[in-house]
Amino acid sequence: MEDQINSTLADDELIEIFRRLDSTYSRDSCSLVCKRWLYLEGLSRKTIQFGRSGMTDNTVRLFADRFVNQSVCVNEASNSTATRLGKRRRAVGSSTSTTRFGRGSNRNASNNKTGTSCFSDSGLEAVGGSFTKLEKLSLIWCSNVTDLGLKSFAEKCRTLKSLDLQGCYIGDEGLAAVGACCSGINDLNLRFCDGLTDKGLVLFALCSGRNLKSLGVAACAKITDVSLEKVGSHCRSLETLSLDSETIHDKGLLAVAEGCRMMKVLKLQCRNLTDEALQAVGSFCLSLELLALYSFQKFTDRSLYAIGKGCSRLKNLTLSDCYFLSNKGLHFVAAGCPELAQIEINGCHNIGTNGLNGLSELSLLYCQRIDNDALTEIGNGCKFLQALHLVDCSSIGDFAICCIARGCTNLRKLHIRRCYEVGNEGIIAIGQNCKLLSDLSIRFCDSIGDEALISIGEGCPSLQLLNVSGCNQIGDAGIMAIARGCPRLSHLDISVLQKLTDRALIDLGEGCPLLKDIVISHCREITNIGLSYLARRCKLLESCHLVYCPGITETGIATLITSCTRMKKVLVEKWKVSERTKRHAGSIINYLCVDL
Structure with a gap:
């Protein structure tokens, strides 16, 4: 048979086709067609990521021969491990960086003798020597990488533009070497790099600060206002700053606000900042588009007044656990920022929703003072609202949701969790009025039953994501209505629904052929019959949780494993997996509890 594809399409056209494929499975299949496709598919991948695997120098070189990547990511820890490491590092924050790095170097030597799989200086040098066009490097919780390895890498990869060192044991010498060798860096993440001091960041700012556009610093106890003053003086192009620190005071942020007037994104969790710092932001950072304030005890409405007065381009505002901010301050922002479209209010007990017109997205999390009257105002004034998130807002009920449904007919995403006063009436109104709804999550809302889902199935044909986990009143009738009316459904969580039977899964198999992700854990009435039918009909399934x-x-x-050839993850008890299934698909099976 004549090869018309290779004779017709140029390399650039094939590469673009490979880039548009939506799954690694499809890409891998294409790479097996011929040598040309193998080579071009490698060129189409922009990022290569290594996990906790024994990555030797030779392995790195083999990858470099096939993938001419501009981005490499090495992730040495899961989120849970990272959390434990972060806590441990705060506990030993008084140790000197020299001692810690010495201990890291000894650990490397010991590990190399025992054949450890941890990524170290040797692997980093191999990355630098092999990926000659590297522009982005992420080293996440790579505790065996030291100043020596980072310095050697920087000398080889002078075209580097982005560097993420989250959780690495690097110190001032390593960061200074990066600044000296990689003058084009515009994105730098130093979260949980607790070995750094002001010296390292100051030297970096002096050498490469002119191109820096994004900087993240968190839990670096020895980085103080001294560093931020140099950032303000030498990093005039800075657009994004994320600070989580107990050692930063007004002096440092004042210097940044005055010197970095192109600032667009500012995220702060600094307990020692006061109104004076935010007033400076409002005075100098006139291009600010996103502002996030977390756990502030010293900010008052004076800060929000300054933001509303000066930052007219603000589009996104997050206020989390800011106890001294009130409706008055929020009104200043709403009045002075006509482009404000997204607001998240989390645990700010003195804030309601007065004056929030024109929003496209609103998140109200753990806000006990938000009641039906406040949501009625949103429904009346925010006709462009597209996304609403409500978590633990105990005073909100059906009346408020009905007002949202009638007033915000463009709503596309509705997430409600543990709002026990919301029942069938509110969700029925959503189904009747919000025809564009594509994402609905109503987790652990005990009063919602089948009637609500029947309305969604009849009125929201564009629904793609549905999560009804823990809604005990929902049974077969509701899920069957979704199956009949929502053919585009791709993600479904029906866990902890005790009334659900195989009938629901059979209808899902018939009506939702695009289903990719399903969670049916803790459903006691589901059996092999329903699961097998679903697996045979939903050929696109990639993930299934059924503990x-x-x-x-x-x-x-x-049956699930053999029927769904695209499956990437199955979460199940270990004793339910036969030896044959383990041999056939052991890499995609995850065990919640190995001892059951």
Whole structure:
């Protein structure tokens, strides 16, 4: 048969096709067609990521031969591990950086003798020597990388533009070497680099600060206002700043606000900042588009008044646990920032929703003072609202949701969690009025039942994501209505629905062929029959969680694995997986509890 594709399409056209494929599975399949496709598919990948695998120098070189990447990411820890490491590092914050790095170097030597799989200086040098066009490097919780390795890498990769050192044991010498060798860096992440001091960041700012556009610093106890003053003086192009620190005071942020007037994104969690710092931001950072304030005890409405007066381009505002801010301050921002479209209010007990017109997205999290009257105002004034998130707002009920449904007919995303006063009436109104709804999550809302989902199934044909986990009143009738009316459904969470039976899964198999991700854990009435039918009809399934389903046995798991060739993850009890299934698909099976 004549090869018309290779004779017709140029390299650039094939590369673009590979880039548009939506799954790694499809790309891998294409790379096996011929040598040309293998080579071009490698060129189409912009990022290569290594996990906790024994990555030797030779392995790095093999990857470099096939993938001419501009971005490399090495992630040495899961989120849970990172959290534990972060806590441990805060506990030993008084240790000197020299001692810690010495200990890291000894650890490297010891690990190399024992054949450890941890990424170290040797691997970093191999990356620098192999990926000659590297522009972006992420080293996440790579505790065996030291100043020596980072310096050697920087000398080889002088075209580097982005560097993420989150959780690495690097110190001032390493960061200074990066600044001296890689003058084009515009993105620098130093979160949890607790070995750094002012010296390292100051030297970096002096050498490469002119191109820096994004800087992140968190839990670096020895980085103080001295560093921020140099950032303000030498990093005039800075557009994004994220600070999580107990050692930063007004003096440092004042210097940044005055010197970095192109600032667009500012995220702060600094307990020692006061109104004076935010007033400076309002006076100098006139291009600010996103402002996030977390856990501030010293800010008052004076800060929001300054932001509203000066930052007319503000589009996104997050206020989390800011106890001394009130409706008055929020009104200043709403009145002075006509482009404000997204607001998240989390645990700010003195804030309501007065004056929030024109929003496209609103998040109200743990706001006990938000009641039905406040949501009624949103429904009346925010006709362009597209996304609403409500979490633990105990005073909000059906009346408020009905007002949202009638007034915000462009709503596309609705997430409600643990709002126990919301029941069928409110969700029925959503189904009747919000025809564009594509994402609905109503987790642990005990009063919502089948009637609500029947309305969604009849009125929201564009629904793609549905999460009804923990809604105990929902049974087969509601899920079957979704299956009949929402053919574009791709993600579904029906966990902890005790009334659900195989009938619902059979209808889902018939009506939702695009389903990719399903969670059916803790559904006691589901059996192998329903699961097998679903697996045979939903050929695009990639992820399935089904722990604590006593009606599903190893036969059902085997059928799921063999029927769904695109499957990437199955979460199940270990004893339900046969040896044959382990051999066939062990890499995609995850165990919640290995001892069951």
